[in-house]
Amino acid sequence: MVDNLEMEKKEIKKIPWEKSIWFFDIDDTLIDTAGTTKIAADGVAKVFEARFGRQKAQEIKANFIAIFNLMLVGHQTTNPEEVGDYKKLLSRIESLQPDKSYTPKKWSREIFIKLAAEEAGVDVSPELVHEATDAYWLELSQRTELFEGARDLIFEIKRHDRPIYLITGSDARLKMQTDGTFIYDPAYSESLKRERIELLREKGIDFNLVSTGDPEDKPHVDFFQKAISLAVADSGQPIDFKNTIMVGDSYEGDLKVPIEHFGFGLGVLFNKNKNTTEVIDSHQISTGDISEISAFLY
Numbered sequence: 408m409v410d411n412l413e414m415e416k417k418e419i420k421k422i423p424w425e426k427s428i429w430f431f432d433i434d435d436t437l438i439d440t441a442g443t444t445k446i447a448a449d450g451v452a453k454v455f456e457a458r459f460g461r462q463k464a465q466e467i468k469a470n471f472i473a474i475f476n477l478m479l480v481g482h483q484t485t486n487p488e489e490v491g492d493y494k495k496l497l498s499r500i501e502s503l504q505p506d507k508s509y510t511p512k513k514w515s516r517e518i519f520i521k522l523a524a525e526e527a528g529v530d531v532s533p534e535l536v537h538e539a540t541d542a543y544w545l546e547l548s549q550r551t552e553l554f555e556g557a558r559d560l561i562f563e564i565k566r567h568d569r570p571i572y573l574i575t576g577s578d579a580r581l582k583m584q585t586d587g588t589f590i591y592d593p594a595y596s597e598s599l600k601r602e603r604i605e606l607l608r609e610k611g612i613d614f615n616l617v618s619t620g621d622p623e624d625k626p627h628v629d630f631f632q633k634a635i636s637l638a639v640a641d642s643g644q645p646i647d648f649k650n651t652i653m654v655g656d657s658y659e660g661d662l663k664v665p666i667e668h669f670g671f672g673l674g675v676l677f678n679k680n681k682n683t684t685e686v687i688d689s690h691q692i693s694t695g696d697i698s699e700i701s702a703f704l705y
Contacts, residue, residue, distance in 0.1 A: 419686050421705045422650050422672050424567045428642075430634065430665070432655035433575040433604065435479070436677050436697075437557045437612060443550050444475050450542030451520060454535070463527060470523035478513065483657050483678075503589050504581070509622055512579035512596075516540050518589060533583040544578070548603050551610070554679060556698030558611045563701050570615045570642060573604060574634040574653075576660070577620035597621035615641050625660045628668055635669070648672065654697060666690055675700055 434440035448468045456464035474496065481493030500518050501511040517540045524531045564571055580596040581589040600619045607614070618634035625631075635646055654675040655661020662674035674691045681695030684702070692703065 418689055419692065419703055420672060420689050421703050422652065424569065424704050426647060426650040427564075427567070427569050427704060428638070428646060428651040429564055429569060429571045430574050430638075430651065430653045430671075431571065431614075432653075432657075432661045433573055433607070433617075435483075435656040435679070436554075436654055436661075437573075438551045438553055438607070438610075439679065440547070440551070441475070441479050442679075443547055443552065445472055446550050447543050447547035448472050448475075450546035451523075451539045454539040454542050455524070455529070458535070459529060463529060466527040467520075467523045467529065470526045471519055474519045474522055478519075482513075482660060485658055503587070504591065505588050506590060509591055509593075510624060510627070512577060512581060512591060512624065514576065515579035515581045515589065516543055517579075517581045517583055521583065521587070531583075533585060536583045540580070544599075544603065548606055551606075553610055553612070554677075554697065556696045559698040560700060561612055563698075565613055570638070571613070572634060572638045572641075573607075573612075573614050573617040574631070575600070575604065575617065575619055576630075577624050578603070579624075591622075593622040626664050628664055631664050631669065652700070654700070662691065673700075673703060 431437055448471050451471055452464040452468040455467050477493055477496055481490050481497070484490060497513065499522065500513060500515070503518055503521070504511040517536050520536050520539050521531055561571065577596055578600045580599045581591050583589050597619050600621070601617065604617050616637055618637050620630050623629040623633070638646055648670045649672045651671045652673045652675065653662055653665040653671050654677060656677050658676055662676060665671040666674045672690065675697065676691065676693040677697055678693060678695055681693060684692060684694040684696065684699045686692050692700070694700065
């Protein structure tokens with residue numbers, strides 16, 4: 408519940424509905440990707456169980472989930488440099504991407520699977536990693552659930568006839584090579600992400616368009632500029648940043664650049680474990696129920 412006294416004290420700047428423009432992160436903002444990963448990892452386990460038996464497959468699954476959870480902690484914390492194990496993991500992930508013509512992808516499930524198997528003492532082939540990764544994403548897409556309140560907010564936005572733009576990081580679909588390293592094809596990665604995101608329409612997320620982190624990912628300025636340029640082309644007019652809202656689950660990854668660089672009027676930090684909605688400053692709130700964002704519009 409929104410604390411009205413706190414809201415007045417910090418003088419949040421409300422945004423008029425008729426001028427509002429909405430940008431949403433997707434994973435762990437609209438849909439519970441982290442919560443579904445444990446279930447989706449069953450797909451990984453099934454692929455390995457067919458070759459190495461149940462015990463080894465469950466060990467690889469547990470390693471995969473641990474890697475994902477550590478990445479999530481580093482992503483959502485305001486001080487990732489202080490998470491030592493996260494820094495070590497990032498270094499391992501980056502070392503497997505020797506092509507320096509692009510910024511190394513952090514969230515490659517292909518790499519997570521390879522590292523999880525290595526920790527279990529299992530050598531993997533490119534074909535096995537590809538099969539296990541496809542199994543993971545298939546399970547995730549089928550099991551994905553919207554956060555409570557997401558559908559209500561989307562309905563309210565559409566009731567006011569306002570545009571919704573999804574701005575999401577790359578799924579980092581990499582291709583493993585025979586030497587154990589990985590290469591990145593932006594078009595390949597983006598096409599697979601778009602297929603996954605289109606399924607959200609069936610769950611009630613009616614959006615104008617989606618922009619992905621391929622080739623440049625968050626929090627790079629170009630990642631956000633790409634989405635803004637697409638929104639401008641879609642609407643046929645410049646974006647009024649002071650009436651623009653960005654919703655995401657990481658300040659560093661989702662909100663910092665829109666607020667500090669582009670001057671978005673409102674940044675919303677979503678945390679599914681938060682029980683209240685808090686005003687951080689005149690341009691930022693944090694909440695565990697994104698349907699309450701509507702209280703900051705008029």
